[in-house]
Amino acid sequence: MWPDLIQKAKDGGLDVVQTYVFWNGHEPSPGQYYFEGRYDLVHFIKLVKQAGLYVHLRIGPYVCAEWNFGGFPVWLKYVPGISFRTDNEPFKAEMQKFTTKIVDMMKSEGLFECQGGPIILSQIENEFGPLEWDQGEPARAYASWAANMAVALNTGVPWIMCKEDDAPDPIINTCNGFYCDWFSPNKPHKPTMWTEAWTAWYTGFGIPVPHRPVEDLAYGVAKFIQKGGSFVNYYMYHGGTNFERTAGGPFIATSYDYDAPIDEYGLLREPKWGHLKELHKAIKLCEPALVAGDPIVTSLGNAQQASVFRSSTGACVAFLENKDKVSYARVAFNGMHYDLPPWSISILPDCKTTVYNTARVGSQISQMKMEWAGGFTWQSYNEDINSLGEESFTTVGLLEQINVTRDKTDYLWYTTSVEIAQDEQFLSNGKNPTLTVMSAGHALHIFINGQLTGTVYGNVEDPRLTYRGNVKLWPGSNTISCLSIAVGLPNMGEHFETWNAGILGPVTLDGLNEGRRDLTWQKWTYQVGLKGETLSLHSLTGSSSVEWGEPMQKQPLTWYKAFFNAPDGDEPLALDMSSMGKGQIWINGQGIGRYWPGYKASGTCGICDYRGEYDDKKCQINCGDSSQRWYHVPRSWLNPTGNLLVIFEEWGGDPTRISMVKRTTGSVCADVSEWQPSMKNWHTKDYEKAQIHLQCDHGRKITEIKFASFGTPQGSCGGYSEGACHAHKSYDIFWKNCIGQERCGVSVVPDVFGGDPCPGKMKRAVVEAICG
DSSP states (O other), X not given: OHHHHHHHHHHXXXXXXXXXXXXXXXXXXXXXXXXXXXXXXXXXXXXXXXXTOEEEEEEESOOOTTBGGGGOOGGGGGSTTOXXXXXXXXXXXXXXXXXXXXXXXXXXXXXXXXXXXXXXXXXXXXXXXXXXXXXXXXXXXXXXXXXXXXXXXXXXXXXXXXXXXXXXXXXXXXXXXXXXXXXXXXXXXXXXXXXXXXXXXXXXXXXXXXXOOHHHHHHHHHHHHHTTOOEEEEETSBXXXXXXXXXXXXXXXXXXXXXXXXXXXXXXOTTHHHHHHHHHHHHHHTHHHHTTOOOXXXXXXXXXXXXXXXXXXXXXXXXXXXXXXXXXXXXXXXXXXXXXXXXXXXXXXXXSOOOEETTOOOSOEEEEEEEEEEOOOOEEEEOOTXXXXXXXXXXXXXXOHHHHHTTSOSEEEEEEEEEEOTTOTXXXXXXXXXXXXXXXXXXXXXXXXXXXXXXXXXOSSOOOEEEEXXXXXXXXXXXXXXXXXXXXOBOSSTXXXXXXXXXXXXXXXXXXXXXXXXXXXXXXXEEESOHHHHTTTTSHHHHTTSOOBOOOTTOSSEEEEEEEOOOSSSXXXXXXXXXXXXXXXXXXXXXXXXXXXXXXXXXXXXXXXXXXXXXXXSSEXXXXXXXXXXXXEOGGGOOSSXXXXXXXXXXXXXXXXXXXXXXXXXXXXXXXXXXXXXXHHHHHOOTTOOEEEEEOXXXXXXXXXXXXXXXXXXXXXXXXXXXXXXXXXXXXXXXXXXXXXXEEEEEOSGGGGTSOSSTTSOOEEEEEEEEX
16 A cells, blocks of 8 residues: 555645654564564655655654554563663663664665655654653653764754653754644754644544544644744554554554544545645745745734745745634735635735635545445354463462563453352352452453353543452352453553553452452462464464354354455455454454454534634544444455455354445535635636536546535535525536546536526535445
């Protein structure tokens, strides 16, 4: 996907591609490096260069990124005497060794700009400022050391530290956030840079899916530029997928779509991609004046202002801003009147002509659909709850999970036995004892004598959990088996390497003749991972090593496998997992990631208004539904025939309802006013001929005009309706120009629609077309 994604970024008006360097991907064990496949960093950077773009290499090596353990390898936690991200010699030694490895690799390939390569910036550390504030002198000493260490590597390009207010010279401190127009670097000679303009927010299991309106994102970027900003990077422009077990958190979803301009599947998210593309064009038109000096700011009203840039050669650029969150404003500027929507900025590259307004979206709106592409014929294999492998061991007391598993698996069995005497009163009165299990997280299944008794799990805000329930025990020896499950390691927070997972206790049994029995410090047997993992059931060889049976629905701890052929076409693919509970997916031995449709999103969803400050709780969707239903399947992982799909289901779902789907554009909409500003207007000086442009996916054509109106239509894409003013020939022109076409265009002028349906009113042309 890399060449296609890079080209789409370039087509969207980007100049620089920013990428992290994932330490745990590149050094999975001490001194053993990996730079192949999806981790081929050199190849990726060379592809960016071939496209004519630059690279900002964010080495970190702490990256956060909602990535497992913040990008740190888990083995780092067990280096003697280590303490992460502070003035600690073992940590600094490992960090310097890895950073030097990456820099030397880039130098050997001639990839820094001073060598003729595309890398123009590098980053050391990541968002360390808040921790430095909390930790004091040791943190300040570490930050200073990190800066000096990076500079001493002599890359020939500037280094930056984001969210690091006291970054020492020559390091450039930069801003991350939803808005950065408030930001200034710590020295006047440093450029004003926004390294993460958040396009929305991440998706977590159990929380709604965030969406950020492009009108607000464009407003934030334009406002940053009008305040003198010189560099903006979108986080994310393409977020992609957290394949395998790379998602962090805990509870970060497998999808890392981030509501980005290029979606998880590599498709353009419209209108976000198109509207930002126009913004980038408008800003570049203004470049000669923008780089000439600071703006002169003039008030145009209570919440309106003009920021004017001038160059010595006579270039003049104006940004007209309306900060009002509710009302339109008409302002007078340079002897002319301009109408400004609320919470918006208009860009005038000649101080006269509006070529762009952040709130007037002229790009088409694409409504995506998941199109059924096939089902599966399943076989099943039951995980053996009572099976102990050769590496199982018994000890007194409870052990922290990651210290035992070293994150080689999500799963750790805790097993103990309980002796019940014949004279226990609950055996006769039916009042079963209560088992209480306290865990540091993240999820837990309780089995009593081989039967699933209960399931509990934490959440994004607090991974800790407590199981408390009545359990059925019999006289004699009873087996309590607890399957503790990690859902990604923490990726942020002060010394997150010290945070725990798994059952730490206490574990108690109440309601016995003796009252309470504490099981915490009795003997526990530990088994790392599942039997199916040991057998490598996710691989072709491993899956052939056991007998599989007919699929069983609603059966916990069950492996399922199916063979399938790759669907025809080139559309992106996904698995619809809505009928399943929780588990993991593999295709041809490669991990798609964790799935958890059974964890329904809890939060507040409702009408989304672009106006006003955005945060991660605004404009949410999927409340009451799965946080993630569809799981991306890269076509590059598939063979034409005979692909192996393996699923491990923890809860007990219905595999017969799993399907493969294609992601396509179902319908396209547009909403364009008569006086829609555009780059084309600027070049032709033909300001009164705005146009609607519609385009289906390659190979698909417009088959139906679902709605069309020139006048004052109401509603939004998928729910338009006619207003009081409507041209009765609105449908005719779209049927004539668009039906049977992959793309089409219609001018937004009254004559095209049979005349002006309401003279003196500002009119819009609105259309929804079906792609098939």
